[in-house]
Amino acid sequence: MMGLDVKIRIVGKKNGGEQWLDDAYSTYQDRLKPSNLNVETLWHKNDSELVKGVENDSQKGHSIILLDPLGKEMTSEKFSEQFYNKLELGGSRVSFVIGGAEGLPPSFKEKVYASQRGGNKKGGGGANDW
Helix, strand or coil, X not given: CCCEEEEEEEECCCCCCCHHHXXXXXXXXXXXXXXXXXEEEEEECCHHHHHHHHHHHHXXXXXXXXXXXXXXXXXHHHHHHHHHXXXXXXXXXXXXXXXXXXXXXXXXXXHHHHHHHCCCCCCCCCCCCC
């Protein structure tokens, strides 16, 4: 049986000196180990490294979900529905993308949305409200 592959790409520092964050991250990793879910968190120093990583994920067929403070707000139920739709489109592969303090670069967001509107079958396709 094929497992779910989830990548979380973040611009920023992994260890911001907050022990509770490290503890929480470790707890969730331990809880997910027995499941059929592979979660990988990747930290990037800057936007250009983040963009390269996301482009690589997209070429491998991952659906891309942008998490941005200026993005569309939705309920937990709606988010869950959209998430499962993205998993179906990406063949059980999805990448969450989180920008730095200023959010994601506008040109990058537009590029992702345009590829999704165009139905790019290698990654995404469809739901452009992410």
